[in-house]
Amino acid sequence: MGQWASESGGGVRCGKLLQSSLALRAMVHIGGAGYGDDAVSRSRDRGDEGGEMDRVRWGVLSTAKIGTAKVLPAMRRGRRGELAAIASRDEKTARAAAAQLGIPKAYGSYEALLADPAIDAIYNPLPNHLHVPWTIKALEAGKHVLCEKPIGLSAAQAQELVAAAARHPHLKVMEAFMYRHHPQWQRAKEIVASGGIGELKTINSFFSYYNDDPHNIRNMAEIGGGGLMDIGCYNISLSRFIFDAEPTRVVGIIERDPRFNTDRLASALLDFGRGTATFTCSTQLSAHQRANVYGTEGRVEVEIPVNAPPDRPCRIWHQRGNDIEEIAFETVDQYTIQGDLFAAAILDDTPVPTPLADAVANMTVLEAIVESATSGAWVGIA
Template sequence: MTQQKVRWGIISTAKIGMTKVIPGIKKSEFCDVVAISSRNQSAADEAAKKLGIPRAHGSYEALLADPAVDAIYNPLPNHLHVEWTIKAIEAGKHVLCEKPVGLGATEAEQLLAVSKKHPQLRVMEAFMYRFHPQWVKAKELVKSGAIGEAKMVQSFFSYYNVDPNNVRNQADIGGGGLMDIGCYCISFPRFLFSEEPTRAVGLLDFDPVMKTDRIASGLLDFSGGKSATFTCSTQLMPYQRCIVFGTEGYVEIEIPANAPPDTPCRIWLVTKEKKEEIMLPVADQYTCQADVFAKAILDNKPVPTPLEDAVNNMKVIDAIFESGKSKSWVTI
């Protein structure tokens, strides 16, 4: 009999996992969350009790050795993504790894190389936004020519967090706005255009104490005169938006990255003839992501977002950082 559900183990009790991803996975008809791990047993026990997870492991190694676990979700801090994803692969587990997949393209390529040695395993970067109905619709509108030829993507993503103890504000472990949320702004146009930028220029402002980028802006050059601009920040009023401009209209996505799991989302299609508000059904994007990842495992098919995509996103992030230093365009 074919296995009906993917059995998940969660590596660490990170907040995003506890509050968003695990609840989303648990709602998937194709998934069971069977284990969670922490660096100490008491933290694992507490997390397991809180979320109704059957088993708790007092180390990451114990989770990877658990024969009842098929797939691992890795929400560790950025500097541990590649290390523990590789360990999970070598332990024979499928892996969904939080974004950004590593500290740079070189690390991401190391992960890709290891994953290719284990073609029976599915490994994917967790850009959950792509699977929400609002993004499925937005890409459909762009692809269908509803706004003419799509030429420009403009995005903004910010929050305010100056806590030096927060992992997002620790430079030595991959903190900063560009890695944490700028990765979305870079992924958006790559997803919508279905191609890679050829060069990039960036402007970054760093916190003088924490040494992390607190405001990062970029301009990406795609083929045929297409481009994308973005700004992300860890120290501005919280806001997010993405707009796709075409020759005959535009599509505006109100909450592009943090779509609420319990409220309908809306996007706007604007042309010379009309302004249409499109309401999308309630959907938990983390459940949508779990569904597609689990189906790839159960049906023995490729994941919708291969690791090559993660490598390419990291190449653009690297280029923005390099441009920030050189004050010039950087070829990707």
Template sequence: MSSKVRWGVLSTAQIGTKQVLPAMRKGERIELLGLASRDEAKAREAADALGIPRAYSSYEALLADPDIEAVYNPLPNHLHVPLTIQALEAGKHVLCEKPIALSAGEAETLVEASKRTGRLVAEAFMVRHHPQWRRARDVVREGRLGEVKAIHTLFSYYNADPGNIRNQADIGGGGLYDIGCYAISTARFLFGAEPARVVAAFDFDPAMGTDRMASGLAEFPGHRHLAFTCSTQLVPAQRVEVLGTKGRLTVEIPFNAPNDRPTRITVDDGRDHFGSGREVIEIPTVDQYTLQGDAFSAAVRGEAPLEWGIEDAVLNMRVIDAFFRSGRNGGWEAV
């Protein structure tokens, strides 16, 4: 194996310091070299806590460091595109948190920037690297469920803090951007196709202006459907059900898969309502953030292809855009 990829991190965002970076430290292909914040003291404190040797008082200083090869961007949503472009132009590859942008048009500017700079960009949908999702896709492809016609997805948590970036409409807050994007991405992953049209219903928080609940229906070719509800102000819950003509599959903890215990998917042939035809498939313990970081690093080194590049992120954003248009117009919208 070639040398580890030297990574820099933009900001001390909690998704990074609490989840992604501790996992990346365990990666076989990853060296966490630097962390930047606009507050130097915060940068130093976070870097020390994570064992990262270099701390920077600005994002620009990190991007100017020639030793940094790849950048992880967990900044607030409205900063994903501008800072990713800055990183690309500084010669860095970029793994950017979801959503990659606030519109497909914004995301398309990253396609041009990636081509112009010759650097890789990917959206950090870590779930696609978890073997439970790869196993679920195998089950679908093997035909064990018959013809798969419907996916039902639920993802919710409760956060009504107006100071939280997820609840600030002007910087890209709201449930569809934050967690509804997972329902779209994983349905595209399992169906292996793009939806043709969508329809949605939204409930917006009257004080914060963010979508606190969104429900949607996406029609894929062959009259296959994704139906989902996501919410930032409901009891924490998540589940994915995949239904075919001969069986159904359940992903029990589809998105926040634990890194300290196995996960489970179940396949049921539907012979009765009591689970007599149920098979439980246990997936060994992994950390999906570690797998994601190692996969991106392998692509940087040219040792493996980048499975989901910036073009895939644009496709996901087009579906999100269509859902928002449907919410405004009250009917079906083409993707």
């Protein structure tokens, strides 16, 4: 916060902590579904008429740490879904996770979970190379699917999933970019779209952590490890989200770890025609994340753009001229919001917040950055 005050000749104006209801109402709708008034009112109406609120029964493929530590506890607190079953390749592991999370059913195989007729939707946090194959299997079993990012290992593989989803038009599929559903990003997008920073010109973002464990899947190139696949996809996604457009060309630089052949440091420039986005991501730097959005008359800074904490308020800063406003959001869990939005799309038969076409587009940009880093030249995006 100090750099904002020192760089500006004006004062800093701190906004009041937004109450949950106000923060959620301020969220704009994406793709026809939102967590604000409409989605909540539909839930309440259905609950009043039916005695109990309709709920999606979730089945979870794998006991991956991202699920058991973060996503599943958050989804348990959701209003439109319940955790009904979890599966692992080892039944003892599945039973232990089920006991820890209060999930009634545990399966010793993914196939057994998919065969359960009581399961409505699947959450897929499997390793990257298994995202598309098991999401397609879930669709073929008649289940809706919320799949972790990145959706696949390539744009072509993501397109395979689009084709599979088209064969099951009654089922919902979405890539789990949870950050988009947090009120801080909905507000940031609203500020930019309403001209709150003048004309949008450039975005800069940074995301890093340190992990050189040879046994960690993030360091296994053959199954989709590396910085771009794990965290750079967020930098790409948030840039496209705020510009509300696709870049026309990109250029990238990658430093690879000689032990793992993964990209441990990647930087890229995305040309959107009317502006640019730059980012750096790394799996072997001190942990940090930040995003800044700049316009001709102001800027927006997002303090914790991706891993918004579920146990304390988040802040963004909006500078217009010499005035700076701090906007704080009351504590919410973006994973809970994401789960409820996806469940609402199922129960109310509305479009998912983020269509699969977005997943294909994000992967197309990521692949172009890798191609550019290899060739040393700009790579155009059709």
